[in-house]
Amino acid sequence: MKTKVLAIDDSRTIRNLLAATLEEAGFEYVSAVDGREGVDMYDDVAPDVVITDINMPNLDGFGVIEELRGTDINSKVPILVLTTESAPEMKARARNAGATGWITKPFDDASLIFALKRVTGAAA
């Protein structure tokens, strides 16, 4: 079974980049255009891992983590935040909300896959 990734980002460019890299690497890829849609889709998609942007309309990345972690059954799904901020406080905030890890934009294929491997064990 392919590892299923739910990517939540309001930037079409980032979604395209994720899709290209992940599909190429053999992941199954599903995307949402903002936090609200991502959370709404979550149950239907039942992803193995969530990648979410921080700055988004309707519901931001922190909100996504909080909502996904808020439901007991979901509490263990790995959530990676996509962030351009290299500032440590952004990561600290994401982690406190329950994020599993982070991917710093701009990302290259290798670091994206490496990050996914560390939280899902999926081989690229």
Next chain:
Amino acid sequence: MQAEVKSNDQEVKHAQFSEFVSFTVAGQAFCLKITQIREIRRWSPVTILPHAPSDVLGVMNLRGAVIPIYDLSARFGLETTEASERNVVIVVSSAGKPVGLLAESVSEIISINPEEIQETPPVDSRNTKEYIQGIISHDETMVRIINLDAVISVPEQVL
């Protein structure tokens, strides 16, 4: 009304041989590579383009597309063709756009060994030099190979 020209699959072909369609224009024999030809249609009256030069006959409707029709004879500097139902329009492609060429009639499909193609001998007519890529001898007649790009690219500048 429409006759598709297809290469005969049963025919045994030599790898280096190319197939050409030969036709007559003002009594002379010309040919085009079969791959350059999209289809051959019987002549039907065209719509005149105002202010067009004499070798541009007009435009016709090819399945919803407006395509220009050139009189090959006039283009080669020979007399203009009085087009009739017996004549044919050879539809070729110019930069992806179809263009129709009026010819008297289509003769046959001939296989040509590229080595048999001779260079156009020096002649005075500028038109001839530009439009004829080479000549070959087939059944003891001279067949002129048309330089398609030259024939269909010029009118755009003329118009």
Next chain:
Amino acid sequence: MSGSIQDTFFEECEELLEATDEGLSAIEGGDHNPEVVNAVFRAVHSIKGGAGAFGLDELVAFAHRFETVFDEVRANRMELDEPLIQLLLRSCDHLYNLVAVARDGGETDQAHHDMLIEALDKYIPEEEEDLTFEPMGLGGPMDVSAIDIPAAPTEETYQIHFRPLKDMYSTGNEPIFLFQALQEMGELSIELDVMELPGFDSIDPEESYLSWNLTLVTTEARSTVEAVFEFVEGLCELSIEGAGDAEADAAALAALEAAFGGAPADPTPVSEPAAMVEETPAAPFEQPAPAPTPEAKPEASGGKPAAPKAENAKSEQRGPNPTLRVDLERVDRLINAVGELIINHSMLAQQIANLDVADVRDVETELEGFKNLARDIQEGVMSIRAQPVKPLFQRMARIVREASSATGKTCKLVTEGENTEVDKTVIERLADPLTHILRNAVDHGIEKPEDREGTNKDRVGEIRLTASHRSGSVCIEVKDDGAGVNRPRVKQIAIEKGLIPENAELTDSEIDNLLFAPGFSTAKEVSNLSGRGVGMDVVKNAVTGLGGRINISSSPGKGSTFTIILPLTLAVMDGMVVSVADQTMVVPITSIVETMRGNDDMINNLGADGTLLSIRGSFVPICDVAGALGLEKKDDQPPGVYLLVETETGQRSALAVDDIHDQRQVVIKSLDGVCGEIAGVAAATILGDGKIAMILDPESILATSPAVGAFDTERRMSNAS
């Protein structure tokens, strides 16, 4: 990275820049809604994020500055005052330029770039001034002084002690995945330490009791090994010791001793789960805390009564309607197919009418239904191509800003009817003419601020750009409150350039319309703004090329108004089917004022070849269409029908044709690529019988007609005397 992804990036950039522009304009207009501010922030942030992915450093650096300044505003640490808004607007314009340069190549205006950067930097608080925007390397995040393995990859053995804290599990991190990542780097052996595991009855399921001792033999750099634990840093006890490092060894011993309070060398014999780890390390074994599986789903939804509510919230919260992005080519194929369908209908109708059948009423009813359906489909398809003019208008706001700063004038652009929808191609092809008109309005229309004050006008000039639908057409209006057309000057120039005879007597409207005459330019020298060697005639050609008309009206001291009338769609047009010299042709209905059958009494000769048609007591020049198109008529029959047309200057003429057949909608087929431009012909169409017909351009026919031209001059001369 594939080109198409980059293409979408640039496409998205356009949208994001429009959103930025729109947000800033709203803020400029006094809207300080936090959501507007957030939207701008997000848009610029997304540009930066995307640009970073494609290594567009200059764009990244500039967007980052913009974003940093805007973040101060967003956090209410900085006031959005007028100068800052103006700076941000100009920075937004510059972002457009940077995106354009990144996409199309070319050079950025370095001086302008530096000036904006300097201005933005003034707003950036000191501690954030380090704006080097670098992606974090994999080794970076760990704050362990990195001891990278030197160039040549040598094998190293690492002893890793790893003890997760209970918080680690709540972040969704799983030790097993970290181990798998390590295993891919080399040879890994794993020992589970369950020493701390309490008796079964006192286990706290939330607590973490397990720890691992790992031995990794790898050629990878230490930083890479450390990077594996990046996400769990601070959520675990971790030590990584290279075997070759004696000092580290000692530290490891100390650490281990501290951790276990006993001899570390020989941990308690491993228990069952650990044995599994050793035997099948890569196999998917039972995980300490299972991730949700699809089987768990019913539980999930059962335990979530809030789900339907969220559904509702979803439909309420979503602002814009969901959209679908479609390749334009597909839409155009559909438009062509629908065009064929309509032609096909006319062919069927014609053939049925020709049938010698007594009762065709039933067929005709059905055919009528077919026609209506085809029209519905056509309208639907056409509406797909329709787009609001808003993005175009936003671009124009930028043009006005640029033009104002280049000419030292102050003007604002007021837009109305931004949501008016127009065919996409029209919007695209309208950009250049509109740009020219607006530059012209700023350059020649609006006066200098001091001059405006002198005439009791507001210092700030106003240009009003309006779009509206007007009886089947689109109307675009550019109205300025400037000085109006300087008629004596325009007339003088026209005379100097030989455009009109010296003694010509022209109406005000005719003088104003001289601006559109080829080769006319009022600028004494070609200004670098509206000049460039092109005049308003180019604007006029562009508009007529779209099947539209352009008018100017002006009032001295009060300003000028340019009005552009365009057809709603480019693909279909209402036309009058006529015959000219045995050819069937189509004349656009929009240009026809009146049609009439002629008789000899109405024709009056004037001079050698001029003929005039008398209509209710007035005379209009007759233009023989066949003659103007260079067609020969087979018989010498006088033309039977006159089409009264009106040019933009209000000049009326009568087009003489042989006969009128009917009036119908025709599908426009461009002659681009089929032949060059033909005087008098706008495009072609395919009629019901499958034949092609030329669509005529009355203006251009009149221009080529010697008779009408001669008459015009004659009239002017006679008026002048």
